[in-house]
Amino acid sequence: MELWQASAVGSDRAAVNLLSHRPGCLAGRGLTLREWEQGDLPAMVDLFDESDIARRTPLPSPFTLADAQDRLARAGQPDRLLLAVTADGRRPLGEVLLTATGELGYMIGKPHRGLGLATRALVLLRDYAHGAVGLAVLRLKIEPDNDSSIAVAQRAGFQLGRAAAEVVEHKGRRCVLDVWEHILPRPSGVD
Numbered sequence: 001m002e003l004w005q006a007s008a009v010g011s012d013r014a015a016v017n018l019l020s021h022r023p024g025c026l027a028g029r030g031l032t033l034r035e036w037e038q039g040d041l042p043a044m045v046d047l048f049d050e051s052d053i054a055r056r057t058p059l060p061s062p063f064t065l066a067d068a069q070d071r072l073a074r075a076g077q078p079d080r081l082l083l084a085v086t087a088d089g090r091r092p093l094g095e096v097l098l099t100a101t102g103e104l105g106y107m108i109g110k111p112h113r114g115l116g117l118a119t120r121a122l123v124l125l126r127d128y129a130h131g132a133v134g135l136a137v138l139r140l141k142i143e144p145d146n147d148s149s150i151a152v153a154q155r156a157g158f159q160l161g162r163a164a165a166e167v168v169e170h171k172g173r174r175c176v177l178d179v180w181e182h183i184l185p186r187p188s189g190v191d
């Protein structure tokens with residue numbers, strides 16, 4: 001069965017791949033995406049204790065050192081990949097994430113926005129997810145008024161999917177999330 005024929009099969013395989021094959025780091029486009037480390041916790045707080053991240057993501061607000069420790073523990077779980085976005089492999093500037101079900105996400109620290117970091121990091125992780133992990137369908141969930149996130153999704157080749165928007169509650173706020181998709185191109189010559 002081809003990958004693009006069944007995203008459920010792709011997703012099962014992805015869970016196994018995320019479990020057994022963690023990349024350590026992904027490099028390209030002037031970035032190194034690497035695993036979070038214990039020494040990053042204060043930097044994580046500096047990056048994530050911020051109003052846009054509080055509003056647009058499920059992260060706790062305020063985001064404390066204890067929350068950073070929890071996130072590091074979550075980063076080690078086998079069904080997800082949480083990678084620090086860095087320019088040089090050292091100082092974290094943000095995060096990209098991938099789940100075994102093919103959902104991606106991103107957040108960049110406020111001082112580092114507008115430099116193309118989210119777009120480049122998303123493209124790196126998108127290609128890894130389609131390639132090494134074997135996920136045929138990737139999804140982003142974005143509020144319709146999150147213009148910068150929509151710009152990132154479009155720059156990385158995602159399109160608004162046909163699935164109905166999802167409604168979730170984050171920190172007592174009702175959020176409508178449009179589902180954006182990136183689908184592995186169908187191999188040429190295959191119907």
Ligand SMILES: CC(C)(COP(=O)(O)OP(=O)(O)OC[C@H]1O[C@@H](n2cnc3c(N)ncnc32)[C@H](O)[C@@H]1OP(=O)(O)O)[C@@H](O)C(=O)NCCC(=O)NCCS
Binds near residue numbers: 057149151
């Ligand atoms: C969304 C976010 C990750 C973007 O990070 P970033 O590194 O600044 O993004 P990029 O620099 O790659 O910008 C991509 C595009 O968005 C555009 N953009 C940035 N802010 C914008 C805004 N407010 N309105 C419209 N476009 C915007 C940029 O100009 C760029 O387009 P360009 O290449 O044509 O110039 C960052 O703003 C963030 O962390 N926000 C809070 C968390 C969040 O919303 N995460 C996504 C949840 S779905």
